[in-house]
Amino acid sequence: xxxxxxxxxxxxxxxxxxxxxxxxxxxxxxxxxxxxxxxxxxxxxxxxxxxxxxxxxxxxxxxxxxxxxxxxxxxxxxxxxxxxxxxxxxxxxxxxxxxxxxxxxxxxxxxxxxxxxxxxxxxxxxxxxxxxxxxxxxxxxxxxxxxxxxxxxxxxxxxxxxxxxxxxxxxxxxxxxxxxxxxxxxxxxxxxxxxxxxxxxxxxxxxxxxxxxxxxxxxxxxxxxxxxxxxxxxxxxxxxxxxxxxxxxxxxxxxxxxxxxxxxxxxxxxxxxxxxxxxxxxxxxxxxx
Amino acid sequence: xxxxxxxxxxxxxxxxxxxxxxxxxxxxxxxxxxxxxxxxxxxxxxxxxxxxxxxxxxxxxxxxxxxxxxxxxxxxxxxxxxxxxxxxxxxxxxxxxxxxxxxxxxxxxxxxxxxxxxxxxxxxxxxxxxxxxxxxxxxxxxxxxxxxxxxxxxxxxxxxxxxxxxxxxxxxxxxxxxxxxxxxxxxxxxxxxxxxxxxxxxxxxxxxxxxxxxxxxxxxxxxxxxxxxxxxxxxxxxxxxxxxxxxxxxxxxxxxxxxxxxxxxxxxxxxxxxxxxxxxxxxxxxxxxxxxxxxxxxxxxxxxxxxxxxxxxxxxxxxxxxxxxxxxxxx
Amino acid sequence: xxxxxxxxxxxxxxxxxxxxxxxxxxxxxxxxxxxxxxxxxxxxxxxxxxxxxxxxxxxxxxxxxxxxxxxxxxxxxxxxxxxxxxxxxxxxxxxxxxxxxxxxxxxxxxxxxxxxxxxxxxxxxxxxxxxxxxxxxxxxxxxxxxxxxxxxxxxxxxxxxxxxxxxxxxxxxxxxxxxxxxxxxxxxxxxxxxxxxxxxxxxxxxxxxxxxxxxxxxxxxxxxxxxxxxxxxxxxxxxxxxxxxxxxxxxxxxx
Ligand SMILES: Nc1ncnc2c1ncn2[C@@H]1O[C@H](COP(=O)(O)OP(=O)(O)OP(=O)(O)O)[C@@H](O)[C@H]1O
Ligand SMILES: [Mg+2]
Numbered sequence: 001x002x003x004x005x006x007x008x009x010x011x012x013x014x015x016x017x018x019x020x021x022x023x024x025x026x027x028x029x030x031x032x033x034x035x036x037x038x039x040x041x042x043x044x045x046x047x048x049x050x051x052x053x054x055x056x057x058x059x060x061x062x063x064x065x066x067x068x069x070x071x072x073x074x075x076x077x078x079x080x081x082x083x084x085x086x087x088x089x090x091x092x093x094x095x096x097x098x099x100x101x102x103x104x105x106x107x108x109x110x111x112x113x114x115x116x117x118x119x120x121x122x123x124x125x126x127x128x129x130x131x132x133x134x135x136x137x138x139x140x141x142x143x144x145x146x147x148x149x150x151x152x153x154x155x156x157x158x159x160x161x162x163x164x165x166x167x168x169x170x171x172x173x174x175x176x177x178x179x180x181x182x183x184x185x186x187x188x189x190x191x192x193x194x195x196x197x198x199x200x201x202x203x204x205x206x207x208x209x210x211x212x213x214x215x216x217x218x219x220x221x222x223x224x225x226x227x228x229x230x231x232x233x234x235x236x237x238x239x240x241x242x243x244x245x246x247x248x249x250x251x252x253x254x255x256x257x258x259x260x261x262x263x264x265x266x267x268x269x270x271x272x273x274x275x276x277x278x279x280x281x282x283x284x285x286x287x288x289x
Numbered sequence: 290x291x292x293x294x295x296x297x298x299x300x301x302x303x304x305x306x307x308x309x310x311x312x313x314x315x316x317x318x319x320x321x322x323x324x325x326x327x328x329x330x331x332x333x334x335x336x337x338x339x340x341x342x343x344x345x346x347x348x349x350x351x352x353x354x355x356x357x358x359x360x361x362x363x364x365x366x367x368x369x370x371x372x373x374x375x376x377x378x379x380x381x382x383x384x385x386x387x388x389x390x391x392x393x394x395x396x397x398x399x400x401x402x403x404x405x406x407x408x409x410x411x412x413x414x415x416x417x418x419x420x421x422x423x424x425x426x427x428x429x430x431x432x433x434x435x436x437x438x439x440x441x442x443x444x445x446x447x448x449x450x451x452x453x454x455x456x457x458x459x460x461x462x463x464x465x466x467x468x469x470x471x472x473x474x475x476x477x478x479x480x481x482x483x484x485x486x487x488x489x490x491x492x493x494x495x496x497x498x499x500x501x502x503x504x505x506x507x508x509x510x511x512x513x514x515x516x517x518x519x520x521x522x523x524x525x526x527x528x529x530x531x532x533x534x535x536x537x538x539x540x541x542x543x544x545x546x547x548x549x550x551x552x553x554x555x556x557x558x559x560x561x562x563x564x565x566x567x568x569x570x571x572x573x574x575x576x577x578x579x580x581x582x583x584x585x586x587x588x589x590x591x592x593x594x595x596x597x598x599x600x601x602x603x604x605x606x607x608x609x610x611x612x613x614x615x616x617x618x619x620x
Numbered sequence: 621x622x623x624x625x626x627x628x629x630x631x632x633x634x635x636x637x638x639x640x641x642x643x644x645x646x647x648x649x650x651x652x653x654x655x656x657x658x659x660x661x662x663x664x665x666x667x668x669x670x671x672x673x674x675x676x677x678x679x680x681x682x683x684x685x686x687x688x689x690x691x692x693x694x695x696x697x698x699x700x701x702x703x704x705x706x707x708x709x710x711x712x713x714x715x716x717x718x719x720x721x722x723x724x725x726x727x728x729x730x731x732x733x734x735x736x737x738x739x740x741x742x743x744x745x746x747x748x749x750x751x752x753x754x755x756x757x758x759x760x761x762x763x764x765x766x767x768x769x770x771x772x773x774x775x776x777x778x779x780x781x782x783x784x785x786x787x788x789x790x791x792x793x794x795x796x797x798x799x800x801x802x803x804x805x806x807x808x809x810x811x812x813x814x815x816x817x818x819x820x821x822x823x824x825x826x827x828x829x830x831x832x833x834x835x836x837x838x839x840x841x842x843x844x845x846x847x848x849x850x851x852x853x854x855x856x857x858x859x860x861x862x863x864x865x866x867x868x869x870x871x872x873x874x875x
Contacts, residue, residue: 034415036363081595092359095415096555097598099361103548104591111588218363218422218544225419260434267423274416275408478736485735486728486745493722496711503671503709505697505726505789518732 014247015146021227021239023197030170037102039221045071045199071199075192117213120206342468348553348565350522356559364425370542372527377445387451398524410509444538552590558604630679639665641848654839661845702791704782710770717766723788
């Protein structure tokens with residue numbers, strides 16, 4: 001029973017990582033925007049919803065619904081500051097600009113919302129017992145929402161003009177330009193979409209663990225990156241598999257070694273992939289630098 | 290408001306003056322640095338002087354890695370921590386000559402660099418950045434959790450003062466000159482390494498790794514060597530920190546510490562020896578002058594990085610100009 | 621004369637594009653071999669495979685009787701094969717002299733200790749790279765420009781500097797990819813003379829070139845590539861009159 005519960009916890013956690021990783025993979029794998037500020041953007045977006053809920057006093061769902069377009073705007077801002085001017089420049093410049101922005105955003109978040117951890121409410125309370133295993137409603141909510149969003153995204157990339165355009169330009173930029181895809185617009189859109197997915201994943205995560213802190217950004221970024229590298233940078237299904245893998249492994253390691261070293265799991269996976277299979281599980285090899 | 294071109298004009302002119310009198314200016318700065326502890330009695334100023342010099346050592350060591358091979362080391366604080374804890378653990382258990390302790394601290398940091406450098410050497414850029422971010426955090430987690438060795442969150446107090454024969458390095462002024470000495474030795478050694486076959490190999494793989502391969506330069510080997518060399522000095526910086534504050538705790542070695550040093554390198558200008566010195570001087574002394582600044586320190590550092598990349602990618606004293614300046618010097 | 625380089629059915633495919641397809645050639649020591657062919661024929665790809673920059677899909681490369689198929693570019697450089705790039709790859713922010721100095725990497729030994737203490741090895745190495753570096757720059761006509769940054773050189777000078785840097789490796793086999801592209805007639809002549817002279821000194825040369833004047837002037841033997849295949853080979857006279865060659869070029873609308 002204990003282990004089954006750990007696996008369910010892992011799947012829940014994995015759903016969250018999968019969502020964030022899809023966001024990251026979209027930005028990094030599809031649009032080839034090197035980003036170091038992803039985790040910080042996620043934390044900022046989540047804090048906005050926290051602020052609207054706890055300080056302004058809005059209904060939680062309303063707070064979330066308002067925070068998402070704000071996160072979208074943050075995505076636009078980051079594209080403006082960190083990417084737009086550097087699209088045709090060596091890619092390490094994007095790395096530096098996003099490092100700079102990440103430092104700024106993290107400290108900015110700390111300044112406004114404080115450095116300590118805040119408690120974030122559960123979306124839904126309650127639990128059911130199935131065959132002796134306790135499953136909380138929020139776990140069910142998270143898993144279902146993730147599956148639904150993944151299905152929606154799949155449709156978006158297959159059926160809509162914008163979605164098809166984003167995939168097209170990630171496959172062949174020149175060809176995409178030739179068939180009249182507005183590259184700049186598509187990149188901006190895709191980047192913001194990635195940020196919003198990440199923020200939404202972040203909201204579910206802090207709702208699940210009930211805590212948010214302004215300094216969580218870099219480690220979240222590391223985890224999203226690890227998941228994406230694990231699944232294969234360019235592969236969205238890979239990101240999903242990677243997300244579940246990390247979630248489950250983290251929970252099993254906590255169950256085995258205690259929570260002190262939980263954050264090490266992602267790092268160990270990252271190093272193992274770099275050594276054993278740099279192109280990841282499902283990804284194409286891409287030349288990053 | 291100044292326009293961009295005006296600002297870069299002013300900086301450009303200033304730079305011209307600085308470059309033409311480079312040696313003279315270095316000499317003046319050195320003399321000022323030497324007499325500084327004698328022109329003030331304020332212990333606090335001297336204390337800030339020591340910290341500034343320590344950051345100069347750290348920024349110079351990160352610069353070797355970031356500036357000469359473009360390896361974006363994010364977890365720099367981890368290596369700083371390894372040096373500091375090595376010193377703390379050794380000196381609180383044994384009586385060992387401090388020179389030896391310094392060397393061991395540097396070498397242990399290098400050994401960790403070797404371990405993290407090998408798996409990351411094939412992939413540059415963001416892989417390296419994230420892998421080292423994770424590394425830095427893990428060092429901190431290990432320090433927190435392995436409390437039989439590190440005393441966990443309590444930290445290790447009571448690190449003894451360094452002693453040479455009968456002389457004990459004790460006062461702020463002592464430490465000030467000690468730090469200055471380390472910095473000068475570091476700069477001297479780095480200068481020699483950079484202007485040799487090894488330094489040229491580093492530059493070549495930063496400039497064009499394809500061409501470097503065609504010249505028979507083993508990229509992975511030189512990346513790892515570079516990382517080991519740079520982190521050796523991070524370890525030395527850590528040892529100095531431990532001796533100076535006599536107390537180490539995991540709170541010091543957070544990611545932010547690494548970001549702070551990263552900002553110093555970028556703002557000052559990476560890829561030159563003088564850039565990070567200027568950067569760390571500026572970014573350590575400025576917050577002291579404007580006390581309001583302290584609260585917003587990292588915000589301003591972040592903005593400074595963004596401004597620099599947009600308007601002066603080479604930093605205030607960046608490599609591009611100095612490469613040309615070097616040509617002038619040789620004539 | 622002995623064979624210095626031999627390829628055995630070397631292939632390089634990119635996602636279905638057969639850039640180089642079953643190319644088997646033999647290069648005798650001491651000659652100048654020309655490789656010609658229309659754009660996209662696979663010439664540069666062949667160079668990349670020979671120098672280890674790209675892994676071949678299939679086939680074998682033998683250099684000085686040694687199988688070098690699996691060697692890294694660095695190891696291949698180390699045993700005396702050196703190249704220039706069609707799309708120039710200089711160390712842009714370093715001076716011409718420093719560019720050449722880096723070329724001496726495999727011919728010098730200085731390590732950390734030598735550099736820090738300025739040992740004899742360091743002094744010998746520095747003297748060597750300084751003096752020989754200048755000499756090489758003189759050979760390619762860049763003596764006055766030794767302190768100009770790579771990125772600030774003219775196009776022709778960049779190509780010259782690439783040759784000087786490739787020579788610093790002290791190669792036995794030199795591969796040059798379109799060394800006279802973008803040069804005027806006079807500049808082209810100096811390159812032709814230089815290559816000829818290097819060849820006289822014992823360096824085997826393989827040259828990719830679109831300028832037929834250069835090829836006819838310089839080469840002892842010519843290999844013609846088209847769509848990744850060798851369609852003709854022989855001495856300049858033979859190749860010039862080979863109907864297959866004319867067809868390949870005229871068929872593509874080129875001269
Ligand atoms: N890295 C690569 N990835 C995919 N295709 C490639 C790559 N490099 C070359 N090709 C393809 O291989 C074929 C041969 O190219 P290559 O550059 O070798 O031609 P070339 O004979 O040197 O032409 P040119 O005279 O224009 O220099 C071309 O169709 C090219 O598009
Ligand atoms: Mg070519």
